[in-house]
Amino acid sequence: MSDDLYQQAIKDLAARESSRLDPADVSVTLDNPLCGDRIVVDARLSGGKVEAVGHAAKGCLLCKAAAAVMADNAAGRDAQGAAELLDGARAMLKQGAEPPLPALAPFLTARPHKSRHDCILLPFKALAKATSP
């Protein structure tokens, strides 16, 4: 049941404050047309690696919660690291893989809800795009 999907850990993540990063070297905006989720990820890069990240998520609870996890785990990642995180999150949801981060474990309950996978992946896609050369 989806009551499990909306567990307290997810709600706590979604309720966290977020803020944009200014100045930033790159800003990426991505939309999920299905539900109207919109994520903006700002990144300051040093040597291709994320030095600092900011974000603003307008969307469903799952998207906001995933954005908080992304923000917590972006620093130090380069393009490859961000792509690995995205691939890992996707594999967790779609292929039964282990969570690439312990912080993503609460999202395991989203596996059966295919229509919600994009909500969760959107912040990680934005990070991957922000770090891509």
Next chain:
Amino acid sequence: MTIAAIRAAFPVLSRAGFHYLDNAAMAQCPGTVVKAVAAHDLTARANVHRGLHELARRADEAYDGARERVAAFLSAGADEVVFTGGCTLALNIVALALEERMQAGDRIVVSAAEHHSNLLPWLAMARRKGLDVAVIPVNRDGRLDLSDLSMIDRRCKVVAVTHASNVTGAVTDIPRLAGAAHAVGAVLAVDGAQRLPHGPVDPRELGADFYAFAGHKTYGPTGIGVLWGRREALETLPPALWGGGMVAGLDGDVPIPLDPPARFEAGTPPVAQAVGLARALDWMAGLDWPAVRAHEAALTRRLLDGLAGRDGIRLVGPADLADRLPVVSFAVEGCHPHDLSHLLAERGVAVRGGAHCARPLMSALGLDEGCVRASLAPYNDETDVDALLSGLDHAIGVLR
């Protein structure tokens, strides 16, 4: 016919604990329609207006007969009914066919309540041709604000409006807009996708020049729509799409289009779907519409009252029942529409959450995150409305 009898015609609705309130996206299909489509494909599957063999003859009779039945439903002539792949395609055909007569600086008037299907084709044409686009605004309750129609002036060549909003259910005063459009020589194209599932329409009497609707919202198959065009209006339009079955021949390399409606049906048409749509409209025609409308209004009232009695819920659209369809949208403070829709689905309640392909309306109404929409059909009953309300209480409890 009782509501229970209407409901019994739809096999999927017999599932216990299932409450289908997403009819504005796609209505359910009576078993007789599904059987008619299957029977056609099993006994008369052939291309139309091309062959002389037995199946071709049967297909011709079925397809032409379907056109006549659709025309009867619209109180129209069969030559005014164009079968298309859907309502969106029908509206695109109108836009493409009208483009030839548009000049830079001409104006198109749309409303802020349009579904993207009756907005984006016009915006795309405006970009291509350097046209001006003016927008009829909406009031706070989502109804079109028709207090100032000065934008429909001599520059205006097309007025394109919805007959009823897919978000608010508000019904547009089409005759008034027809008067304004025709007074300046403009044509009126009406998106009837939402209105037609709630009873027969006479587009000529409304004053429309073009009227489009979809099969899948009128209890018919997917992949079919209808473009009704006033005979005089259709005759002046060039083809929008080109291909087989729509020309009398070629004069050198210049195609000679057939008369309407064939002129607008390039390629193999959706034959079995047309048969199914005709059967669906036959089914609709058999309903007692005054009784059905009273039933839909009572359910709408029940839903509006139920929502209004709950904290933190903003109703989107008219609070009254005058000139509105049984389409009720709402936003819940602190709860995203997508999360609400997901949790309602888990309770067997099918609604739609999001922007409903109506971004300008969402902006006009200050609904950045969209809203939840419950859209009713004749087969819905009190149990559906009550399941939505109790499911909503549950969902809000989970999310807050």
